[in-house]
Amino acid sequence: MVYTTSSLFLKALSLGGVTHVFTNWGSDHPGLLEDLQRQRQIGETSPRVITCPNEMVALSAAQGYAQATGMPAAVIVHVDVGTQALAGAIHNVDRGRAPVLIYAGASPFTSRNEMKGSRNEWIMWLQDIPDQTAIVRQYMRFTAQINSGKNIVQLVKRALQIATSDPKGPVYLWARREVMEEEVSMTLYESLSMKHTVTLSPAALSPVDTIAITNALLTSLNPLIITSHLGRNPHAVSSLLTLSTLLAIPVFCTCPSTVNVPSSHPYFLGVTYIPSGPASDPFKEDLKSADTIIVLESDIPWIPTICAPQEDAQIFIIDSGDPLKTSMSFGTWDAALHRGVEMICRADPETAIGQVVEFVRESIQTSPTQLEAVTTEIRDRIAERARKILKAHEKRIARLDAEESYTASEKSTNITVPHLMRTLREVTAPISSKSLIINEAISNYGLVWEHARPEHPGSFLTSGGSALGYALGAAVGAVLGDGVGDARKYDLVTAIVGDGSYMFGVPSSAFWIARRYETPFLTLVLNNGGWKSPKLSMLRVYPQGHGSNSLSGEQLSVGFSFTPTATSASESTLADRISPNYAEISVAATDGWAWGTRISLSASVLDPVKTLRDTLAEAVRVVTEEKRCAVIECLLDAL
Structure with missing residues (x-):
């Protein structure tokens, strides 16, 4: 039985929790194809191979899989051309924070049969470029070359650890053909093991930040929560609803990627892509009147040329992975969005909101002390705000119902x-x-x-x-x-x-x-x-x-x-x-x-x-x- 670095790579993926690999094969993959066939002779392959006749579809499928399961997927493509053919899906998995491991082979580096896998096809000269990783590096969380099968477990584990830690996203590994064709011993293959990948623990707010955010919300007349991607962690949704309900804070979702708030929640006021549409006008009004704004997991909470908060509004930004948006080449949060940004926190939203909720509950409990009058005032303010937001929510539902109606007398005969x-x-x-x-x-x-x-x-x-x-x-x-x-x-x-x-x-x-x-x-x-x-x-x-x-x-x-x-x-x-x-x-x-x-x-x-x-x-x-x-x-x- 012949085992190669390719055998070790596939086993390492499986040990790392990758169940599906979306593939587009080429001349750089003989060892992978050979080992998969070896596996088929003794049972099903692991990971499961999904043949994809187009690379962008392959990576989009991997993204959909990762979004639905919360688990990393893998994509295998062919040298530089296959890497380029991943196309815009590279941008999507980066911005969508989808944990995907991408592997691409590369042309052999020998040409006179010095090693197994040496160049033997004309395309191998054309497909050898100076820096293959440069094609995708700025979108990746991590890139590395596989130089040997002997440490491949460590390399795959590190790649998956980075891909599945905030800010989650794609990683890229590549190897020359001779490396993937290198024969390894059965002992090494059978001894291959991998402990459970330990990702970064969720970060919390500091006590000082927790108090500052809580006090701002308690003293606010018109607080507002804006989020786009908080629901990528489904457990964070219930935390957000608790805070919104506790203090009667309206929630808008701008340019969302997932469900952050149930549509029927009484304090949810809509989804907006900001430039136009019926939901944009209420958003602009609430944004302009808000005196305290919490931005949770959002890349684009508003567009300054179209709408912006009032100059003296307090802005608190919480993001689990990249709160400064360093992957965007121009602008900073305070200058590009609003000069009133007071705090930018790298913290897991579920954890951070939980901290704020706990502190809020402690702060508004009925007390026989001199603070009782203050807490009573806060409660009255919350109750009045709740009535106002509920009316806005009911108005939104009525608008949606009206837009959804159909009458034969309408000018358009096409579907709305x-x-x-x-x-x-x-x-x-x-x-x-x-x-x-x-x-x-x-x-x-x-x-x-x-x-x-x-x-x-x-x-x-x-x-x-x-x-x-x-x-x-x-x-x-x-x-x-x-x-x-x-x-x-x-x-x-x-x-x-x-x-x-x-x-x-x-x-x-x-x-x-x-x-x-x-x-x-x-x-x-x-x-x-x-x-x-x-x-x-x-x-x-x-x-x-x-x-x-x-x-x-x-x-x-x-x-x-x-x-x-x-x-x-x-x-x-x-x-x-x-x-x-x-x-x-x-x-x-x-x-x-x-x-x-x-x-x-x-x-x-x-x-x-x-x-x-x-x-x-x-x-x-x-x-x-x-x-x-x-x-x-x-x-x-x-x-």
């Missing part, structure tokens, strides 16, 4: 996102506590968030970054991770994507993987005819410019649909125009296994509400009962 999300909620109500939505709707990010009304931590995810093409692969990874580690058992995973992000997600590859590994999920493609976000960005800079008079996305060069005849683009509807058949792409990629359809609420539809409900219900049935992927292309108003 609010009505679509309401129908999805109704259809999936029996399994709502066991469903996951992955949101990559981009220009409709906020609408999907608000109208999905997610309740449960871990039931709603985004990439946490800005590179498009995440959702389809992430859905595959989430289904693969179902029930593993901390993952909830999902009855349904739904990817909601724009037509642009659908194409970026390489559907031909993503759905092939879903078919090959039987990972069924529902996909809703929100088709508005192209890239709406670039158009919106242009209008924010040139609201009255030439582009504001464009007749279509096609004319502006951001459209995916076009008019095939002399018909005026301004007079045609999206249904009349030529565009990719998004649903049929998935059907073709799976040789007919996936189910797909296109739907609009056109005038020819006798009962649009029933038609939409029946179509969604059938798609959900296909996924949950037949265990097949289902794709619905939903025609929205053209951009």
Whole structure:
């Protein structure tokens, strides 16, 4: 039996808790392929290999797996070109703080058969670059070269330890082919062991910081909590709700990546991506009136050019990993966001909030001392604030309900996102506590968030970054991770994507993987005819410019649909125009296994509400009962 460094590497991954490795093979992986086949002859491989015909899909699937399970995944790619093909997913796993170990081989360093694995293919000269790690280094938590199999356990363990400690994120290992082909003894292989990886313990606030934050909240007239990613630790959500309820503090989620507050919580006032949308105006008002603001796990709590707190507001920032945002090249928290930042703390939010809650409870207990009048005043203030926030919450719910209604007399005959999300909620109500939505709707990010009304931590995810093409692969990874580690058992995973992000997600590859590994999920493609976000960005800079008079996305060069005849683009509807058949792409990629359809609420539809409900219900049935992927292309108003 021949064992190599590749054998040791795979075993080290398994010992380190990696259960799935998403692979895209190349000429640098003979030893890995050989050892996996050796494993198959005696049973299943460990880790489990998921073959991915596209590297970005592979890394997106690994991210979805890590987000759903809380456990690290691994990705294996081919030399420099495979590393580059990871594309925008590298950005997403960095910004999304997803623990992923990436391994890439490298061209052999010998060329005359001096060692096993020496160069024997022409591409090995072309693929040898001076600094392969430089391609991804600025996104990685740790990078290292494997130089020998003899210390590979230590290297893999260190990489996984860093990947799974705050700020969690990707790590990158690489090795020359000769190193991975080096033969090792059976004794070394069989003796390989790894103790449980010890990650950094959650950091706490100092006593001084705890008192300062607590006193600020107790004396505040209009406190506000802003968070984006606190729900990445589901246990932190209950701590946040306790503090919010105890002191009647409203909570806004800006640019979130997960469920931080249940949508029904009376002090939750909404999700905002800030520049526009119905939720943005209340946020701007509350931000402007707040005198004390707690920023928890947020990269972008507000945008200074659009809205900002009052000059004398007290700002307290708590972040578990990178409170100074050192991975962002320009600006500092106090100068770029607000000069009133008083405190920046590196602390685990669950731990930090728990400390504040404990101190608050001690401070407002009824006491027969001279402080009784003060505590009574604080309690009265909290009660009055609670009534005010509850009214704001009820107003928000009423707004959402109104936006979700549908009447046949409406000008648009196409689907609206609010009505679509309401129908999805109704259809999936029996399994709502066991469903996951992955949101990559981009220009409709906020609408999907608000109208999905997610309740449960871990039931709603985004990439946490800005590179498009995440959702389809992430859905595959989430289904693969179902029930593993901390993952909830999902009855349904739904990817909601724009037509642009659908194409970026390489559907031909993503759905092939879903078919090959039987990972069924529902996909809703929100088709508005192209890239709406670039158009919106242009209008924010040139609201009255030439582009504001464009007749279509096609004319502006951001459209995916076009008019095939002399018909005026301004007079045609999206249904009349030529565009990719998004649903049929998935059907073709799976040789007919996936189910797909296109739907609009056109005038020819006798009962649009029933038609939409029946179509969604059938798609959900296909996924949950037949265990097949289902794709619905939903025609929205053209951009």
